[in-house]
Amino acid sequence: MTKEKKGKPSKELPLGFVDRQEKELLVRDFIISNIKEVMIRYGFQYLETPSFEYTDSIGKFLPDKERPDEGVFSFKDENKWLSLRYDLTAPLARYVAKNYLEIPKPFKRYQLGTVWRNEKPGPGRFREFLQFDADFVGTKNLQADAELCVMISEILEKCGLSKSEYIIKISSRKITEELFKKININDNKQKLIALRALDKIDRLGWDGVKELLGAGRKDKSGDFTKGANLKSKDIETIEETLKKKSPETEDLIEILKIFKGYNFSNFEFDPSIIRGLEYYTGVIFEVNLKFDVKNNKGQVIQFGSIGGGGRYDNLVNNFGNYDAPATGISIGLDRLVYALMQKKEFKIKQFKPVVICVFDKNSINEYINIQTILRKAGFSAEIYPGESKLKKQMEYANKIKSPAAILYGENEIKSGKLTLRNLSSGEEKSIDIKELANEIKKIISNNN
């Protein structure tokens, strides 16, 4: 809705951008603190790279068009194209290439950062979102890939999910590679269409996927998607091969062994997962939630995975001569928060301030004294930030969910005691200032 009063700025947000409120942010902070704690124990180091990069260094090349806006936000600065990063992997590859001689090999880093994509937003998907990535650069050892899976499941469980609520699906690019060789598909374009089709198996089932491998498919809105035009004999071979639930490529057999050593079993082999089309070269994995996610109208929506990753052995090499095989995982934090908030009642401690009501400006020093006592004792406290009648002050305290209000007016000054009102019970008590911290403590611990 674009409601712009004449001559006034719009209060609407650009498509795909949102304000995020405290409730969501606190859950996000909780998840982030779990991530950091696990990262440290797994031996990753923390890295931050800038939001903007030169367009060509993050894998976008300048098209003939006026601006490189294929999925990225870009602008021209001093004759060079800059783009907001669209993931954290491309900047990592750039960082490694730039600092190759100084960094340890292998290099293990994790990163939290906002990324931007100039594409259509969907349920739980925005054009600006927070990602968390962990990567190993400079090792071919599948121990790394295995550890990423173990680690992400440890993070999810720390966030309160049980083993039955999520699953790590794993596969390898080598499976489809060998398959395409077997049925003689060499056309790169056709391969891509076929890969995309296979990626949709969780939503469309085999029937839909076979349509896409063949002539094409009409979806329920009536829109038609062109297919890969494979021979029906080949489509059958594909289905047969991928329906086998036993992994046959070397890399998968190896990684399953390592999982065993970790006693890790909350995964399943699923040859239909594909992930990004271009850069993965080996083992790939995807993190899926096993419960329904609803939108704010209560409808169950197609939520998809909350993250995934895999092995990309050639990415760093794009920058020059360093051969740095790598593997990494990337999690969409906002999507994880969105899903988790539906699943769990998060008991996040919120320290809402005790409100000290203002009766008389001349008593301001008394109020400051009370406030200081409370803050020094570790409580959140504030002198009512305004000038209003007591009724307004109480309404304010109620609105911000303050645990208690402190009244110190004429009556209290005479008696030398202050009145403490418990805002959840409504109970009022006359207490000595020395007892204040203790009384507040009682009220807060009762509320939690």
Added chain:
RNA sequence: GCAGCAGUAGCUCAGUUGGUUAGAGCACUAGUUUGUGGAACUAGGGGUCGGUGGUUCGAAUCCACCCUGCUGUACCA
């Protein structure tokens, strides 16, 4: 991008076959209580009915185009 559905106060919506000053609930403001919130009552503010153009004596209501949102689909490095 393509397709379906939708767009009336801050929010959720009503508005009859086009007809006088466009409604409700919640929220908001003030008061009933000159020192007390979460309940009640009273009064009040707030809408060029997504936008533009058209049909008509007359349009929130009909038509066209555009914008925005939702859902699916495509793309997703």
